[in-house]
Amino acid sequence: MIKTDFRHLSSRSLLSVSIASVVLGMGSFGSAVAEDFTLEEVVVTAQKRAESLQDVSVSVSALGGDFMQDAGISDMNDVAQHVPALTVSTNSSPWNTSFRMRRIGNEGNIPTFEPDTGLFIDGAFRSRSGLGLGDLVDIERIEALKGPQSTLYGKNVTAGVVSVTTTSPTQDFEAMVEGSVAEDSAYNVKGFINGGLSETVAGRLSMSYSERDHLVENVGAAGDADDLQSYALRGQLMIEPSDVLSIRLIAGAVQREFDGPVGDVEWGASAQAMFPALGAPITDNTLGNRKIDYGQGVNEFEQDSYEFTAIVDYDLGYASLTSITSYDEYDVVSTLVDTDQMGLDIIKFNDTTEGYSYSQELRLTSPGGETVDWMTGIFIYHNNFTRGEGDDQDFVLGSDINLLSLGFTGNLDPNALGQPGQYADVYNEQDTDTYGVFASATWNISDVMSLTGGLRYSYEKKDAEISNTSTALASGNIAALPDGLIGALVPAAGQQWKPSDSWNAVTGNLTLEYHWTDEVMTYLTAARGFKAGGYNLGWGGTAFADRPFDEEVVETLELGWKSRLLGDRLQLNGAVFYTEYTDFQSAAFKGLTFEVNNAEQVNNIGIEFDGLYLLTENITVNFAASYVKAEYDEYTKGSCAYGVTPNGPQAANGFCDLSGEDLPFAPRWKANAGVQYETQLWDGDFYARTDVSWVDDHIPSSSLDERHEQSDYAMANVKLGWRNASWDFSIWGKNITNQDYAVQYAPDNVLGALLQDGSQQVFMNTPAAAGATLRYTY
Template identity: 40%
Template sequence: MTYQASALRLFLVVNLCFWAAVPLARAERVIEEVIVSAQKREESMQSVPLAVTAVGEQELADAGINDITDLSMQIPSLVVYTNTSPFNTSYRIRGIGNEGNIPTFEPATGLFVDGAFKSRSGLGLGELVDVQSIEVLKGPQSTLYGKNVTAGVISVTTKAPGQEFDASLEATGGGDGLRQIKLGINIPLSDELATRWSVVRTERDPVQQNISGDDGRSLDQLALRGQLQFEFSERGSLRIIASAADRDMASSMGDVYYSQSHLNIISNMQTQLGRGEVGPNDPYDNQVNQVKNYSFIQDSHDLSASMEYVFDSVTVNLLAGYEKYQADLDYANASQMPYQIVSFLDSQAGESSSWEFRLTNNDAAEFSWIVGAFYYQNDYTRGDSDTGEFRLLEDVEEYGGAISNEFARNVSGNSNYAVPIYDTSGNMVATVSPGTPILGVEGDVGYFTGKQKTDSFGAFVHGSYALTSSLEVVAGIRYSDEEKSASFVNRRELAPGESCLPVHEFDLDPAIPLTSLNLNLICLVAPIDNNYQGGDSWSDLTGTISLSWFPVEGSLLYATASTGFKAGGFNLEFGHFDGEDERKYDQEKVTHFELGAKSEFLDRRLRLNSALFSTSYESYQNATFVGLQFIVNNAEEVIVDGLELETTYLLGEHLTLTAAATYLDARYEEYKGGPCDYYSEADNGKFCIADGEGVPFAPEWSGSFIAQWNQALFNGEFYARAAYQYTGENLPSSERDPRHLRDPYFLLDARLGWRNGQFDVALWGKNLTDEVYLVQGAAANIMTNIDVQIGSPEGSYQTYVGEPLSAGATFKMYF
């Protein structure tokens, strides 16, 4: 039986079984109505013809959710992962997302905070307080939201200033020196004017042990937010929001598995230098071996203003947003070894502004509509022409010499063998003698500067019409146009007498399975003949149409067809690219079909929402880390088929059960330029055919189960919550290295406490079983490339694992 037939049968059986349930006697408790703004107007979540999960203020507090990362614990379709720093966070919905490490690779999951679009996913992490609700819209949302949201939308709404004074103070302490303070205060200034302020400060000691240097993975961040609400008339209001965030922390380091060749190289260096401890070669022990750790500094600011004016027949909304950030990730020892080989300072800066204008009709009894326009502009810079991004350090010559010895051992079995190098005509042009420092010498410097400017415009119309009292049609259309200009400039400074062999100019003896020996690191990362300047524009017409049927009160059946669009872009990465064909990638187009059902049973004590979907991505933008650099190109077609189920059940007067499950079949239907793992032989140049292979970071099965108990106690309320998350077998590796294939795993969080109108005291624990799970596996920064060049039988790699067990207490006071 085909997947589509099986999934459709399961979809129908589950919903029919619930609809056939016999209603019980009405009880006091009912599931509260959830109001969402998924279609840019406030509506009941149960009447919106799209898959949306909304988490309100009370549920956020019950779960102890601090940032969007915690949301994935209860929304299986949402995958959030971070590697080196919070700035590199990636969101994936239904298996589709981007690599956060590539700053010009715009996210397929759009993050909106109070309606304003965030240019980087990492700008929305760990900086939000006074959150009122978070909505996760699953599937392409290119009509109302635009700006590349081909996977979905995360929409965060914070509390607006009000006309009553209130304040809260929250303090949290936990293991590993966790300290967090949150303060929020609302101050009415007059009948027309109110202001709200909030601050959050978080610190945590490092949780990643480093054998040879300072430990990593600490927290140190401060976020401030101020708002002003001005009701300038009975019909109009203006809301201004300003915020700032500052981070200064030791970031996470990849836990490296060293190939046997690199273990030999390290042993050789120990002999030469008389130092360099080698620890357990275990990439899952959260223990690294680097002379220096990584540091991360972020300074970001944003400002938004939203104005609303209600006329008799229409409402006018105007939203303006501005953000500016500077982020520096200092890979002080990018070689990931117990020696100082090379440093890499990844400096990024961005500035963007956005405008959105909407007209919405007020009389929406039978026909409702929205028309609007959106403009977005962004300037981005990576690197600095005056700062050396790459610097070779004091142990690089010994490392190069040890590589020469291992190279000779691999090709001849004799570490004293002088390896001949031949040109493409078969003429010997050089030899690599044992001990030759082929990586360069201390003081060599590589520079790069990448710049991109983006201008994006969209115009849209969206409406719904009630054909009958139980039948409604929703349709929308959007025109999008995006233009980008880009440049990337390399330069380098080498020691006197040093030079670089152009990549691929010299080949080895055909008996040796190598293609080039251009190993000077600065030559590899800063090829001066590989600069780039270009630009392009992309445009498309996308739309959506849904048919909603309300067969009985409290139930909705809908069918949706929609298309999506994501603009193309440029690989503004260091390293070698084969001309414009590799520097540029094309736009992505999406065709999406969905059947959904939303129902409430048992006198609103049981809710079941389900969605069956099939999404086709044409020219899907895919990213791969190939060691030293990321490359984005286009897969000819990606197909994502799936089924989602979400249910809430009020069992008795005290217990609430929530469960969700997602089944995904996400695959490269056709991909001729796919990633190659270390053991795969390229089918065309440096790429491999991946037709029929699964999309990474997309487990076939995932789910969550949450139980919460609430009961009156001591003039207040006792509450207890347990959240259980299941992630099926998955491959969290962009290059699809089979060594990173992981078995299913489970995570358990718990929280219990007591509260009344003035106090809230809670004990909590996360990952209580201390599960070791892989967040991302990838090629090692430099060692994997060296392994390839010297013909190592196996390749080194690095891993990033999830947060270990943590526990603590939170005390909150209301004023």
């Protein structure tokens, strides 16, 4: 591990030192530097046409490929350190990655529960945040659009959009290969080759491979957890048969196979008293030390996913016609050998999910720069999701279930929780069909003022099926579990349910934009968004009548600004906003099962800004901050934290009233700052970079359990290197202060739900790492 003199600083002081250095630097050098260097223009496609970042009336953060290379950004967790409005969290696998924008988002562990922040890759919507992205290699740009984007993007974007644009093929031949080595036996190889195949066809092939040793030590009999082995491959063709027509074909594949992360458990008093009598004494009970005690095995994770996108642009003269056709499919298997998270052979969970999606967007866009600029289009999307194979054994009781039963019943009935070999088959399927029609127009009233309005009609239909069976046997010895452990997951009578429903809405936005000078622009936006309802599929004893959840509606008002100051050397953008969610779809893990319901109202109010400053010709400074108060204004069906008695209007149904509480995973403040220095050395350039990010205290737990409060923390990354036109060598450190923090808390998987003794688990962040990277470009 890296040891530095920064370790004695608190997280607040560490960020203060960095920001103070930036401010002092701006004051010292701002009036003395030369005036012959300026910021480069950043082009984004936030409103589905190429525009300067400083001219687009949307709060958007854009990270270009060069910046990502300089800052050592390799995955979406790294991206979130540079975009305070974005939160990325992962627990048991990358497949469960979830995005939160402006603190709004949901659990990633429910495969049929769609996110509030939509992921788009090369303009194509992706149903899962873990789909289609391996290592971030050969990326041209990542844009984070903040706030509801339902008019142009439509599906599942009530919090925002993460848009990833990969690098297109060109006729110029170029190639790159890069290798990195780091602590924990980690290494990564990635590269690309690009060039013309004929006068009208260019191709590009990119790949990456990553491997890392385990980060979680198992003190039990089974192996360690949380290693990494991941492959990604992407091939592209750019076909340009004429000056007015281009066809871009993109095919990608991601394969992962490793021992996934697992929860680090702290057992409650009842479990601690029981384990020694079962012959399974607790050897480690420290929460958050990255040690587990699993006796049979850990989380065996496999993912195979594929995607194809075809982008056709045709210039009609009066407008351009764009077609985006996309198909993706995936097959994911996660085997929790020790689902119970103890050293005994109690229960195994084989979680198999697969699915496919196809979509078609047709868009007609005016050239721009006219009195009225317009855009109109249609969107069609189909998704099929399946969990379980219908004839497999998803939950299987192990050989020690009788031993655990004796512990529960005081040596009265060894079959109270079930018998070895009892199993449950879980089969869920859902088909989703989405249709949208949208139009947007901008009236350029004058050289300094414009008015933009947009409307979208959305229709969504879902057909679902639950067909769960089990061999559960009633014992009657435990009142809370009359059908034993398997029966708590799938009742002995089975579960057969085929719901179907549809939702539709008209959403839109209205934006007034005003340019005060050539350097300063402000905008005022009012927007309405929509997300369709759905169903709680999966297992558990939730009654069918309680499984549907309602649609989510969002309304927002935002005042933003864009500016380029100090002779075009300082870019300072920001926004203040107020957002109100009605029937916000809220998800929670309650132990044994997940559940989604609706919070009556969530209010989201905040301010955010980001900046880029060319301090001198050699020094560049970037900084950003986000303050958000995300609060349940009314939520009467919230999950009750451990030790909290159900209360409020829904107390009789076992719920707690969380009205007035901050949302989980919602720190009030997040901020980051970075400084890069570059100077000529030999026949190349020496460069050095430092980045610091800070996160305020918050509760990363769906039930808002006060035991799970995460205090504020800061993380710092450093990088030193030398490069020329061909070679780039760097040494770097991530999380150099070895800051530990909780990504997510939850009840433990099984036993805590049975004992109700507060047993809990935590998923921790990635610890400090140091490494070196060598890159060659031809």
